[in-house]
Amino acid sequence: MAAIHPVVMPVWGVIMTEGTVVKWLVAEGDDITPELEIVEIETTKVTGGLEAGVSGKLRRIVADNGSTLPTGALIAVISDPEVPEAEIESFVAGAKTEVPTAPVAPPQPATIRVGDIEINALRLGEDLPGTPLLLLHGFGGDLNTWLFNHGELASDRQVVAVDLPGHGGSSLAFGSGDLASLAGIVAGTLDALGISRVHVAGHSLGGGVALKLAELRSDRLASLTLIAPVGLGAEIGGNYIPDFIAADRTRAIKDVLGRLFADSAAVSRDMVEGVQRFKRLDGAGDALRTIADAVFPDGRQKEDLRRSLGQVPAMVIRGEADRLVSASHVTGLPASVEVITIADAGHMPQMEQPGPVNQAIRRQMAKADA
Amino acid sequence: MSELQLSQAQLLEAYRLMKTIRVFEERAMTEKMGGNVPGGTHLYAGEEASAVGVCMHLGPADQISSTHRGHGHSIAKGCDVDGMMAEIMGKGTGICGGKGGSQHIADLSKGMLGANGIVGAGSPIVCGAALSAQILGKQDVAVAFIGDGAFNQGTTAESLNLASIWKLPAIFVVEDNGFGEATSSAFVQAGEIVERAASFKIPAMKVDGVDFFAVYQAAGEAVSRARAGGGPSVIHTVVPRYFGHYAGDPDNYRTAEEKAAMRKDRDCLKRFRARVDETSLLDAAALDQIDADVEAAIASAADKGRAAPPPALESLTTDVYIRYV
Amino acid sequence: MPQKTFRQAINEALHQEMKRDDRVIVMGEDVAGGSGASGDKDAWGGAFGCTKGLLGAFGPARVRDTPITESAFIGAAGGAALTGLRPVAEIMYVDFVGVCLDQIMNQIAKFRYMFGGTASTPVVIRASYGAGRGGGSQHSQSLYPIFTHIPGLKVVVPSSPYDAKGLLAQAIRDDDPVVFLESKMLYNTTGEVPDGAYTIPFGEANIVREGGDVLLVAIGRMVGVAEEAAKTLETEGISCCVLDPRTPSPLDEDTILEKTEEIGRVVIVDESYPRCGLAADISSLIAERAFPSLKAPIRKVTPPHSPVPYAPVLERAFVPTPDRVVEAVRAVAKG
Incomplete structure (x- = not known):
């Protein structure tokens, strides 16, 4: 079965609760390999590249450059090339209607x-x-x-x-x-x-x-x-x-x-x-x-x-x-x-x-x- | 007041200061007329006993504020006459580097918080200086020299109120020369100065400002009261103003007769000499020697001032801040 | 990191600086909470509650309720600063500066220069400013341009609790006179504020938000307005950098010019009057020194050239809003 892979705002470290999309390094339609850095994410401490982790095609960029989102929020969709456009559309729509889970309070020193x-x-x-x-x-x-x-x-x-x-x-x-x-x-x-x-x-x-x-x-x-x-x-x-x-x-x-x-x-x-x-x-x-x-x-x-x-x-x-x-x-x-x-x-x-x-x-x- | 309370050295010093002020002002007038004073200057001649009678009670840690007519207070509080003359001439060797001029002569190391171009502005500043002494637990006092004009300003009313409610070691010396610029104080002033002070529950005395000894005694009481924590006082000194409002003022709003009589009958130096002569306290020769010394010192100050270089152009923008960026 | 209100941040800075230096005193109307009245001591903490608790901690000699005579107590603060204290004097509303401007403009600001560099006047004049509380024309103005105009004064307009505490501590430790203006609309805002004492240097702008399409320059309460506009614009694909100069004097010209050169489009958002106001000043700086890098005319979002009105509907129309900023940004972002 053809797979859809959500790309979400990563959790880097214990105190990260949100991140900002600095710059997409790939465009919709590009072929993706697991080690490819697809986006630059800025956290409170450092800017880093996020590796795709999967193979496929970048179908949608959901979070534009400059947007700040909680960890776990959908920022892009990668899928096998054969997944129909409508399915991607509904996947993105579904993800958007989900209320993002409230970030867990970070542990306190x-x-x-x-x-x-x-x-x-x-x-x-x-x-x-x-x-x-x-x-x-x-x-x-x-x-x-x-x-x-x-x-x-x-x-x-x-x-x-x-x-x-x-x-x-x-x-x-x-x-x-x-x-x-x-x-x-x-x-x-x-x-x-x-x-x-x-x-x-x-x-x-x-x-x-x-x-x-x-x-x-x-x-x-x-x-x-x-x-x-x-x-x-x-x-x-x-x-x-x-x-x-x-x-x-x-x-x-x-x-x-x-x-x-x-x-x-x-x-x-x-x-x-x-x-x-x-x-x-x-x-x-x-x-x-x-x-x-x-x-x-x-x-x-x-x-x-x-x-x-x-x-x-x-x-x-x-x-x-x-x-x-x-x-x-x-x-x-x-x-x-x-x-x-x-x-x-x-x-x-x-x-x-x-x-x-x-x-x-x-x-x-x-x-x-x- | 018995002049016997003053030592011979103190009497000589009082005379020297008053004479210095007189000669300095006469010289300032000459230099102004000679084109050596670029800006406005207001002369204190005639009022010397008021400044000196008060300042003889003060040390360097006591503070004073002065007025646009500030040369006398500056000299009485110990400012350097060479620096003052150069300042008036706008020279780099001036006491403020030529940046202040006649109306802003100051020497904080001598407790002289500045002449002031704004009538009545010194009163709040002196409240602050008195507050410093009070909070820091010092016995120092602060004296605002103000004029009859400033006594009508709101700042002075506010300051009398503040000084009274906070029991500040502040003394307001109101030098009443009868004129606010060209307008007679009788024309613009309601009521009596001492009565206004009384309404703030501030002890006030009116004294003849050409009588050094009268001023000295009144100031002594006020300063002792302030040092002992007894709060503020007002001293109203009635003084003549020999020159016009400013050097070069045609002064035609006063009659020639009035001005001549004033110089003849209301001269603190003559009065002082007569008093010490009557009581054989000082040798006339000693006073004559002071006259000669003062004349020479002021002439030298003027010579040095004229010869001094103007301020360096780089100083235009220095001293605005201690550190800006 | 503890969250505190802007008011608490101000209060904490006053507490810490009074504790750190015995020469620091606080004076002004009701700063000791209403002396000589029948109720509890320091029940009030001043008109905006910023000085609450100081009387109990430092006593009536150092925390002084004054008569409503700004000339006398602002002048006294200046005189005290000349002679060894470090007063923090409060003018309840900056509009009241009209009755004591001489002491600030002609005396405090100029002692050092007039006296040839021999004087230091370490006084802080705190005041609330700004519209939004129905204060009308005499209790709502944003008068920092008046002080910025005067050489010898430093002028601080903080936009966040963190900045308020650090900038006030700096103001109190600073050896020059400082006018410190607090937007009355910010007192209840919260933010991260360290418990320990710290200072923020003057003349260093804060980049509140990075962005590449349009530069928004704003100070005090307008920083939040600019940020809100930037959030809206982000959804339209316009990314805004928000620059808060923090101190109109000294002004961080370098950062303003640098960001202008980098971004090329500038909108200045300011609550002070438009004529000879801060927006006009910054606009002229950019026009004079970074003109070639401009891709669009500079836009200013300011109140009209009118007094601050009373009626809520008029007052809301007077103060720049995020909507007006959004509109201005859209206009310059085109092309």
Whole structure:
């Protein structure tokens, strides 16, 4: 039987409730293959291409460029070529009359107290068995870095994403800001959550914190997945840290965030605004400077943490087009450390290519669990 | 008031200030007539004892606001005469960089919140300065020098009301020279100044403004009351205005006889000299020396002012904001 | 992220800034909720409820009900700012500026310049503005062009609760005098507002909505009107960018010109009078500096050159509506 395939507004990550059609990349009547990117969708955090997932012909574009729709809403119809026009017509009409289901309220983060410090943490899959996974974001980011990973990875285990001290919704005042102090606060957060043993995936600065955690508390770590991590080399490309701290106007922030991505056009207005809103908070600038001074004095990485790699089963992921962490950082690592290079990704592979990154994290955890 | 309450040094200082104002104004007139003052200027000659009698009680942390006739208050509050003269001449070395002119001379470091081109505008500003002192827990006072014209302005009525209900350490010195520009105050003013003040429950005194000692005593009471938390006062000083409303005013609305009599009989400097002479408090030679020193200082200020460069053109658009974009 | 009303956002900024800096005081008519009356203290929080709770938190020395004498208390705010305080003075309706304009225009705005750069006057003058509540001709005007005209003043007209809080905090911390105008129609609108204190810099436009066919420039309450129009137009296949300058002074000329060059069609939506108004000002900026990129004449959607009327049917006809914006956009989008 000839099939009709609805194309709907995708759900990328746990907090996405709607998306905007930026641009259709195909036209009605075009032949479609599963890997073909057919439309550019903008979410609150990032703009990305949606792959068709199926073969067929694009029969209808239902949502025009610029329209914003809830996740799950019909945006186009693909079908086998032989499906009659009338059937497509009635399918679209039927979909239009359906009341879109109210978006489910996104899960809310909780505030975890570690001494005087408040840590903003979002837990998914709390009741699931297995060793939990902890997600640590990079410098200037927050737990939304894991938008496309968090929900996906929480299908079979608890996954906790935290805002590091001085970031997101966590306290802007915290000790010295060096990796050891950040790792100590993260360990305290795990204590407060009653988690004794954990897999850790850390991105950039979060990777450095993860490595420090491995150095200080290897007994608590089941595995490490380090994505474009801090700690494996000295230089940081393109003066990123000082430029990120200095950027205040929209244009400057957009420019500096663009360096994180293989395709700088992936930076959405909302992503810029999110960073800008954070940076406007009283104390945010001081918090970032405190960490930068401790971890990246003079714009270079202070600590070499390669030695910590042997402590815990570890995997390193790097985007092929990463402009901040060069390829030399992931060469010459111990043989036990699997190195994965992700194509079409810059410094943010977990956002730019979430599929392969999620797969890698799963594989690393499964190996360690076994 | 006994002049014995003042030390010899204070008496000499009071005389020096009054003389400085007189000579400065005469010189300003000369320079205006000589074409060295590009804009309008209003001269304070004749009214010196009012400014000095009040300001002798004030320190740099006390604030004053002044009027379009502001040179006297500025000098009495310690503004630099070289800078003032250059300002009037529109020079870059002026006290405001040549951007303010005669009507906007100010020196915040001396507690001089500005001469003012708008009649009556200083009264609310002084309420604000007094409010600062009150809220910040300081003993400082703020003095609004205003004229008989300003006393008819709504701003002054509003300010008297505000100062009274908030018990502000504010003093309103109403310098009544008998004229609002060319119009006699008798023609435009209803009632008595002190009675108006009384209706706001503000203590008020009327004094002869050519009598330095009378002004000094009245101001002393008002300043002490304000510093002690007793609220505002009004001092009505009756003063002569030697020149017209502005330098160059033909001043033909007053008779020559009236003006001559005024200069002869209503001169605070002569009055001061006579008083200290009677009581043998000061040596005439010391006062003569001050006269000579002041003449030389003002002549030098005028020479420097004339020789000074105009403001740099780049300053046209600076100082509009502390930081705009 | 917590949702708060525009009113709460203003109130929160005042609370946080008064807590942050002892020199910040609040003064104006009824700001302490009606002093000296028989009922509860601070029962009211001022005409629009924005200052509620300040009296209890900071006491009567720093939160002052004033007589209805704008010249005296606005002038006093200026004088206090010259001498060490950072007053936030409220004019209940911006229309009342008529009785105290001298203190704003000739005194506060000019101290620094006249005094050769030696003065700083960190005062904020808050006032409600705008039509829509049946206030009539003397309680409904959008007078920000008057202040924008005066060098020495900064002028802020926020359009959302988030912007209101961040821009007010910036206004209070700013060392220059700031006139901060709040649309009375926005007080009950809600939006995401962080609990912590933050500031939004002046002179940076906000791109409220991206779009490629027509640029809508709007400020204050008109931002919502422009957004509504943009939603309607989207269904017709016309995509509008909505640009909110946030601060008429300083004006983010760069972003306005950049977006004009990118899009080529401009409609300016403004609630101030058309003659020498904000729309005229922005229109002249574009005509002078981005003319070659224009694909259609600039259109302005403003009230008529008339006072604000009282009768609801007239008042509704006075204020620009989404329908009028849609019509103007359709006209420029052709061809």
